[in-house]
Amino acid sequence: MRIRHDSKTSPIGVHLDRARQAWRGFAAQPGNTHIALAAALLLGLVLLVAVAGGSEVDSVSATRDQVTDTDRAVVVADEDTLPVTPAEPEASTGAIRSEAMQADTSATLMNSNRLAIILDDIGYSAEAGERAVKLPGAVTYAVLPFTPHGQALARMAHDAGKEVMLHAPMSNLAGMALGEGGLTLALPEEEFVRTLRAAIADIPHVVGVNNHTGSELTAAEQPMQWVMRELKAQGLFFVDSMTTGKSVAEKIAIDNQVPALKRHVFLDNEATPEAIDREFQRAVAIAQQLGFAVAIGHPYPETLDYLEQAITQLPAHSITLVPASALLRQP
Ligand SMILES: [Zn+2]
Numbered sequence: 041m042r043i044r045h046d047s048k049t050s051p052i053g054v055h056l057d058r059a060r061q062a063w064r065g066f067a068a069q070p071g072n073t074h075i076a077l078a079a080a081l082l083l084g085l086v087l088l089v090a091v092a093g094g095s096e097v098d099s100v101s102a103t104r105d106q107v108t109d110t111d112r113a114v115v116v117a118d119e120d121t122l123p124v125t126p127a128e129p130e131a132s133t134g135a136i137r138s139e140a141m142q143a144d145t146s147a148t149l150m151n152s153n154r155l156a157i158i159l160d161d162i163g164y165s166a167e168a169g170e171r172a173v174k175l176p177g178a179v180t181y182a183v184l185p186f187t188p189h190g191q192a193l194a195r196m197a198h199d200a201g202k203e204v205m206l207h208a209p210m211s212n213l214a215g216m217a218l219g220e221g222g223l224t225l226a227l228p229e230e231e232f233v234r235t236l237r238a239a240i241a242d243i244p245h246v247v248g249v250n251n252h253t254g255s256e257l258t259a260a261e262q263p264m265q266w267v268m269r270e271l272k273a274q275g276l277f278f279v280d281s282m283t284t285g286k287s288v289a290e291k292i293a294i295d296n297q298v299p300a301l302k303r304h305v306f307l308d309n310e311a312t313p314e315a316i317d318r319e320f321q322r323a324v325a326i327a328q329q330l331g332f333a334v335a336i337g338h339p340y341p342e343t344l345d346y347l348e349q350a351i352t353q354l355p356a357h358s359i360t361l362v363p364a365s366a367l368l369r370q371p
Contacts, residue, residue, distance in 0.1 A: 153327040155354065156180060156364045157307075157347070158250065158279065158336045160207050162194075163187025168339040173197045175344070177351050177361040182207035182250050185239035186220035198245035203363035205279070206243045208236065210254030212283065223257055229266055236270050247365060248277040255284040264289050268296035277368050279303065281336060299368035307337035316346045324357050332367045
């Protein structure tokens, strides 16, 4: 911050030299010493204020740069906790149904790293489903439509204060069966949308949708447009399970102003305690790095055994378990 003047060449330097000489003469005279001292003190004070002002400006811009460069994901995630306000008045019918989104604005949540755990494939087994619903904390449940226990488990989860999603079966490249309510490339638009609507209507308290399998369908632009248009109309969010790297689902969701999110980690592709632990730790590391992470698991006994313990230890890692809706990327 020092400004250097070359007294030999710059006109300001010449003036400064003259002023300096005059000042020395003045201060050297007996009787003027106290005036010189007071003037020096005053000058010092002015300089101090100037320097302090400058450093404040620097530190503010440094903080801003830091946030932009390293914590972008955190900032985005924090904005995502704000309640969704419709961008246009006519969009109010499509306002997000989630109650969790309205509530998650507390300072604690804003400042901690957040993890959403979605348990997929809920609905076939009452026993596994009930045990899953009893997990501690804000676990999210993705329920398969038209399954024997889907509706009862969705109600049970909602009554326990948990978030419920539709786990919409979408066609895959592995030839896996989809069950009732499956969405495929073969369906014409009208039938496709009717099937999706029926699946949504089948699950009580649903606030969002994620895909069951879908390595074929989520990579196809047209059917994803149909899905997202319907979710927008019904005020539902979308979580891309990312069953293929070629998925266009999240992008098309955002294009259609559907709040969306992507899975980071599958907890139990390999359902052994070691593999589940490794993937869970990976989810924790991502949450610590990005400020948030999305993990998807299944109601397997190994997964439930593991989560019953691991969820209670999240606060020790400075991680808050949140419903999926708390992490949504807004369009
Ligand atoms: Zn599934």
